[in-house]
Amino acid sequence: MLKETLLLAKNIRTDGYDGSLEAYRRAGGYTALEKVMKSMTPDQVIEVVKASGLRGRGGAGFPTGMKWGFIPKDRKPTYMVCNADEAEPGTFKDHFLINNDPHLFLEGMILGSYAIGCNHGYIYIRGRSVRPAQRINEAIEYLYKAGLLGKNILGSGFSLDLTVHRGAGAYICGEETALLESLEGKRGQPRVKPPFPATHGYNACPTSVNNVETLACVPFIVKEGAEAFKKIGTPNNYGTRLVGISGHAAKPGIYEVAMGVSMKQIINDLGGGVRGGKKLKAVIPGGSSSNVLRPEEIDIPFDFDSVAKAGSMLGTAALMLFDEDTDIVELAYRTILFYNHESCGQCTPCREGTFWLRNLVRDFRENLGDSQKLERIGRVSQQMFGTSLCALNDAAAGPIKAFVTKYPEEFKKHFI
Amino acid sequence: MPGFSSAVMKEVEGIFQRYPRKEHALLPLIHLVLRENKGCVPEEWDQVLADMVGVSLNHVRGVITFYDMLQREPRGKHHIRVCTSIPCGLCGGDKVLERMEDALGIHAGQTTPDGMISLEEVQCIAACDKAPLIQVDDHFAQQVDPDRVEEVVAAMRRK
Amino acid sequence: MPTFYLDDKPVEFQEGQTILQAAMAAGTEIPHYCYHDALSVVATCRQCLVDITDLGNGKGLPKLATSCSTQAAAGMKVSSTNQKVRDGQNIINELLLVNHPLDCPICDQSGECDLQNYAFRYGTGHSEMAYEKRTYGWRDVGTFIMLERNRCIHCSRCERFSMEIEGHHDFGHFLRTHELTFDTYKDHQITHKFQGNLADLCPVGAITEREFRFKKRAWKLERTPSVCPGCSTGCNITVDHNDGKVERLKPRENKDVNQWWMCDEGRLTYRKANDKTLRLTEPLARVKGALVPAAWNALLEAVAGKVKDLSASGDQVVAVADLDSTLEELFLLKNLLAGAFGSGQFFAPHAPESAAPAGARFLETLITPDKTPNAQGAKLLGFQSEAGNKGMEKALGKAKVVFVLGAPEASPALLNAARKAELVVQVAAYRSEWFDMADVILPALTWTEKYGTWANKQRRVQALRQAVNGPGEARDPLRILPDLMRALGQEASFAPAPDVLDRLAKGEKKFAGVSWKVVGQQGFTLA
């Protein structure tokens, strides 16, 4: 029976824990910060994060220490921006942390800010999350009062302000350059890269954008050391993941597992399998942007590299289960509807391609499909892949291609 | 032209302090407009906002029409959001929305004629383990049974 | 210069140049919509995709890259034609047609539309999209332009022009996804003086000039490089014509003069040339107070006879020239005066210049208060202007014979002074206030009908070229002036503008080094 490995959710799983500053400190919180303020240079913080092999939990899995290392040392100001947009369908892990233990990622964010020499950080949170935004703001208020934010933190000479910035309803603002545009008071349209945020980010200054869960890993790494972190997980995939199980699971929710454990076990042992004793038809392993897996494909280690090898993506580790009664056409329709709705519209393939695919899939939903249209969905999703400015286009095209390739029989049921 | 009260203007000054440039404060200011205007940004505000943060009118209009939370028409006293994304949409969210529309006699995107309740169909709101999910004002109602939607609405009406 | 390889051919590039820029400089076309030399790079149309098979370090890129946003690097290997690139170009093209009305038969852009051209060259030429397309309608977005949003391909050039070049951000974009719309704010109508440039930048028929609406099919037009006569900037243009008629003027790129732009007033300057009610089409002589048609030769002889009768010479002969006369014409006029009469009394009235405000945008510096194209040229040739009207009035007061070239701007006092002369001979293309007092009118070609050069505010000598024929019996002043000289007993014969320019360069120190060849299509700035 697979058990959780508690690194990030340890406090949360403790009875009576309320996520307040007091509770967090009682559980050993902010000792990493104290240690760093007393005895570590910014470079040493970057080094230990590099050594830990921590990879970003926002979707792309980029090494965090390396990202921080890219920030030029001779340019000021620099900015740390926490990506708390979390709008990928199926994903709710960051909100799990924000709602239940906000100080964990805040401590990570303060450490990261120190590492890259940032004196004003921003937490970008989606607009509809009113309460979670309040939750963070309250936590920040306590931190100022406790002298853990503001001028001269713990007498170290290091100063930091944090500001919560609310979005207003646009999934694309989770993409880091769109996020920065939005933070600058503009439409959230991804930027052309290069230049990258590390040199030209917020307000054209060096910037590191990091996911909530990524930052939440940092206090542990700083406190316990890189080696302790590397004891968890598999090579190149160290640490844990907060897996959000949803869909037709018997026990939906967030579960923390060491990376590299069996995906099948996560589904069955932690998620309780399919609810109502039904059979499994499909699994989406890493949020709506990842390709669907058939039940026979899920017996793989749950880590970045293994899920990629299986032709999908670990992404946000949002595991969605779909039972035998699920209409894959409906699933595909909800998927393309989402991406069409969320395309910022600036690039041709994404703007027009998601619109066309939405129309095509809708035809199947209305039982107006035919083999030509099925072939066309495959062709268009294949050809538009890889031709756009940001990854949203591919996040739309990839899964649609996977649905028609892996479940043609489901689409055939909707022929005219 | 509309404007903020002097109390709100104090908040605005505080917001400006938090950004290196005034124009970066556009979204926070829009959120204040939402708060003060029944959850909407009337068009008359475009010029006011543009002047406040020092950008063009088209910049403001571009921003307001980009984000789907920003609407021009006032919301009802209570606002219901129904998630029909994946997974909610596949766990009954679509049926919840249908029943909700029937019970309220309006379509998503509309407000009841008495101005009491407005209904919105939304994409994933990051609580998918509670699917199908609805959000009533700032509160979540989880695993909503489509057959019980009418009760929920009746209860709200009574409030 | 460093080199990279485009389709296996070495291409030299400058540090910082993108693949697209280097390719274009080397004469290889890579299709593109959103990229424009004048504007910031957004890389959103995705039409310019190329396959980078080697970044210069032995490693290639797995995905296609946009050539407009990727800098060339030494040793880089790029394909713009392989199958992967073709597939990419095809799908972009096909997707652009998803929501495009394909109303080419009634579109003014047809024939010069990038979408149409690329669809033909880089697309499959068809779209399998069978759903209802976006439909908007015509919008009255400007006093000079119209917007048909159905045809918009969302390249954002219009918005970038209004933000980065014009400065008012009149064009914005609204909504998102397939509803994305480029437009002005609600019913805002653009009124600035540079709207035509928006139509030029728009790669499709979404923004079009009202002036050209449903007028002519673009592919029928012939384009003659020339210079705008509208002001002392002398924007480089093409005169677009068909069947002997000028249909429109379009800016022609010149980095040192107008860059890519011209003003809307300038675009309309051709109207005057086409206006039959204004044109002088036959030689006229005043008989008993009224102007009556006459034959060219007889009239020239009559002028010579009259001049002899008056035995005018020296200061008794005065010339007044319009500042849209070419350098060559002014040179001949000056020679005529000096050679036939020993007179140095040649004038070209000119409103004083005023400088553009400090910190003005480049575009604002284009339109100058001096509405003449050759004031600097006249000045350099010694035509008096700054002396002001007083000197001219005095000179005219003493004159027996006055030669008028063109229709020089003149105050009532000047006209009155000229009226007293015994003989007023005008060589002109248009009717003007001089019409009432001229004794002889010799009809001339206007700027779209002849060759010649003007010197703009920068003392840059730029060439006009004949695009169409003149009306009726109108003749080139380069022919009329020698004919007059001959009638007056001097040796002279017709020479084409390049030859006259050569003589001018030899005879006038300030024009040393100038020739038709060095002027070329981009002009030559005098020392």
Ligand SMILES: Cc1cc2nc3c(=O)[nH]c(=O)nc-3n(C[C@H](O)[C@H](O)[C@H](O)COP(=O)(O)O)c2cc1C
């Ligand atoms: C369309 C799109 C949406 C994204 N949404 C999110 C998001 O909601 N939260 C997030 O952390 N990263 C998101 N990302 C990934 C970010 O661009 C970025 O890689 C990430 O925030 C970096 O943080 P990390 O290195 O800590 O993972 C998104 C990317 C794309 C292309």
Ligand code: SF4
């Ligand atoms: S791929 Fe889509 S979302 Fe991303 S920049 Fe292009 S249009 Fe916008």
Ligand code: SF4
């Ligand atoms: S109107 Fe023309 S220039 Fe403007 S975005 Fe559309 S196609 Fe481009």
Ligand code: SF4
């Ligand atoms: S700026 Fe002057 S030269 Fe240029 S187009 Fe206008 S009128 Fe003609």
Ligand code: FES
């Ligand atoms: S899908 Fe409904 S909350 Fe995520």
Ligand code: FES
């Ligand atoms: S020209 Fe390169 S993307 Fe448009």
